[in-house]
Amino acid sequence: MLDLFKNMVKEEWRMHSTMFGSLSFAMFPVMIFGIAFMSSFLLPLLRTSMPAGNIALMTHASFLMLGFMVGAFGLLGNEVMNRRFGQASLLAYSARSLPLSGQFIFSNFVVKDLIYYFFLWVFPFGLGYILASPFIGVPLAGALLLLLTLTLSFLSGLCVVFFLSTVYARSRALLWLLVLLLGAGCGTIVAVTGTNPALFFPPLLLYLSFSYPLFLLTCAALAILFAVSVALFDPQETEKTREVKNSFAPLLAKFSFLPNPPLAAKDMIDLYRSGSVVGQTLFSFIIPLAVIWFFLSLLGPYLPPHGLLFMFAIVAGVIASTMYTWVTMFDNFGPYACLPVAVSTLISGKVTTFSLLQIVPAVFIAAVAVLTGEAANLVPAVVLCLAISFYAAGVMVWLTGLSPNVLVYDVKVLVIYLALVGLALTIFTGIAFASPLFAIASLVLLVPAWLFIRKAKVKWDAVDPAGF
Known part of the structure; x- marks a missing residue:
């Protein structure tokens, strides 16, 4: 041993x-x-x-x-x-x-x-x-x-x-x-x-x-x-043979309104068949956030009356941004190298799938707002959570491309990520604490998120993808 x-x-x-x-x-x-x-x-x-x-x-x-x-x-x-x-x-x-x-x-x-x-x-x-x-x-x-x-x-x-x-x-x-x-x-x-x-x-x-x-x-x-x-x-368990029905064509039809529907359909099938749709949602999102809620609630006396919900929404947004790692976990560019598919096209597909998964944090924050008697602040809290999630994911895509799981241990990458995300968190935490409605201003984060993703496509198209 x-x-x-x-x-x-x-x-x-x-x-x-x-x-x-x-x-x-x-x-x-x-x-x-x-x-x-x-x-x-x-x-x-x-x-x-x-x-x-x-x-x-x-x-x-x-x-x-x-x-x-x-x-x-x-x-x-x-x-x-x-x-x-x-x-x-x-x-x-x-x-x-x-x-x-x-x-x-x-x-x-x-x-x-x-x-x-x-x-x-x-x-x-x-x-x-x-x-x-x-x-x-x-x-x-x-x-x-x-x-x-x-x-x-x-x-x-x-x-x-x-x-x-x-x-x-x-x-x-x-x-x-x-x-x-x-x-x-x-x-x-x-x-x-x-x-x-x-x-x-x-x-x-x-x-x-x-x-x-x-x-x-x-x-x-x-x-x-x-x-x-x-x-x-x-x-x-790895020896078992599973028979699954052909779900690609139905999903392709449902996702026809999205950019790159074949890639989005493939990602959703991969998530479902690997158990990640339920498993990752439970173990990487719901359970950690449930525990975080108990710990954050102890800070209630030191926060504004509505501060606990918005602090929780910000934390949920950061964790929700890691859903981008879910859709890249079992995939790399190697199998696509012989196809007329650019890295930027794959990034677009992964971002599309990531966007579909954001229904999970949106519903979760909405449920927390209702259960804690903060229903009046439901919309600003959900907006803040999703804005933080898309912004952090945009930074992640720009810095790591299709390999967010491994490049987090690159010190230079991690320092830049923490600086960019930390700055946004600091600014919008203060804004949200000032007034619940001000949290809607976090929608402005979608602009740099879009710019980061756009720059990422150019950046990673120019890099020879490494695989193993």
Whole structure:
């Protein structure tokens, strides 16, 4: 197992470093370290306007979200083994050519990702805070405790989504039952105690008041979730033959009013057959946003009366922009290279499919507005969410073309993305907080979004597409 694990780590590093250079990729954790180190010096200022407990809560929530984003292994397991890794001839696909079971390989794959992304994201952030702690008056023990609890937060998100996604792969009915039970449990806590369930998050409790029994209980719960998830994974699923009806022609007719209807129809079929329409919506959008709502609601006293809804709409818009990665996840330019199809044409098709998917965040924000008694602000909130989503996606298309999943680890690309999107978020957060109706002004973001996409077509048509 150790040999396979080490080779998988080497393989992951070589794949990333080949895509955007060893030095550029190696600088990514350095950038995370720098952000954490410099941000630590702002903590004394933040504490004057916000309790330290809320700052800790939002930090732990961020790493919980990171775990959610990395954790949908069970859902994507079939497609990962069959499409992405099969095309790249990675070790994760070696069950068909070597005397190794799919269960054994997949277990190594999961452990590899746990450790790999820990050193890529979590450890650099924790190290930055640890080295800054002497200058801001934080005890070393407290800084080390933060690294531990952030690690547990990351593992919590990863293991929970990993568990739910493997349940989803086995039985969708059982998954929805679990989600309903979880929602009912959170609702009961709020109704009976009047306390936000986010305050009972174990890693946060450990950070605020460390105790060995709670630490051991948290580790045991994560270990059980991990073990059950691996046990539920079915490596034989890739061997099943599925028969599907010809849905291309009907979709082509329905999408005839769109630009490039054949590409949009193909993308929707790919999303449906890979399980991404339901699975990605649930695990990459609804569940993360539901958790974010509990954490954001704790900031209610520090926001304007309508601020919570609009802050949530902005966050939802940023997450909704990642739907562009859904439609590019299993596709690359290689198969199209022998056809009279330009990269710009494919980008247009992907943007069209992305636009169709925006019905999901629109309906979600509208439902949140109604359920929270903010129906009067429904239209401005939906407009703000979609404007942010299209703008962030436009920046992503311009910077990454058809490869948003991998180029995010290019430090130069990520810095430019964060600067452009962060500037827009700062401006329109202030505008929306000033007055709900002012949020409609965010429609102006559609202009730079369109310009970014237009520039992207020219830019990526001039680049020889890389594939693997």
